[in-house]
Amino acid sequence: MNIAIDGPAGAGKSTIARRVAAELGSIYVDTGAMYRAMALYMIKNGVDAEDPAAIERTCEDAEISIRYQDGMQHVYLNGEDVTGQLRTEEVGNMASKSSACRRVREKLVELQQKLAETTSVVMDGRDIGTVVLPKAELKIYLTASAHTRALRRFQELAEKAKESEDENAVLPDLAEIEKDIEERDYRDMHRENSPLMQAEDAVVVDSSDLTIEEVTNCILKLAAQRKHTS
Secondary structure, three states, rough: EEEEEOOOOOOHHHHHHHHHHHHOOOOOEHHHOOOOOOHHHHHOOOOOOOOHHHHHHHOOOEEEEEEEEEEEEEEOOOOOOHHHHOOHHHHHHHHHOOOHHHHHHHHHHHHHHHHHHHHOEEEOOOOOHHHHHHOOOOEEEEEEOOOHHHHHHHHHHHHHHHHOOOOOOOOHHHHHHHHHHHHHHHHHHHHHOOOOOOEEEOOOEEEEOHHHHHHHHHHHHHHHHHHHOO
């Protein structure tokens, strides 16, 4: 069984997809991490985020793979484990722009589809149900309000600042985070290539007022229903 989970940034797709995959014994494919790895490659090579031609040229030299070690997913960029470098704001913003380039998406989609052909996967992203896995047995559109997503990100960044024990650490601005999320939503929904959209046969799950466990259980129940009727 292949499960596609789409939705806007900050809706909790990766967290939920990992849990669902673990419960079902499926392989979790973090497509967002793959796009972030490509974005990291652009940053390392000094590519301008506003230069699509340079992005498309540069992406040809990036080799991205996923490996599992002790049950944990690791993302490799040209042989280097870059898993710990992918979750910065800079990489996220570059990924939102570089992923809009057709050639970048073509290259990564091909790898994602090959994975799904040979094993049961849970895959999350922006266009999994509409482009990458249009025949997935279960499609979920996971969303949450912009304010809820901003608050989650604020709490995450504040916790990191606290853990760093850096007296000069600057606390994030909630309003600025929410503005960034709204702008990213607009870019993702209006880009020319594979924009973020809900597949016609996707089930909408709004996580604004749900816990991680509640969302996970909801999707597991849907998966069991689809498996029973297939």
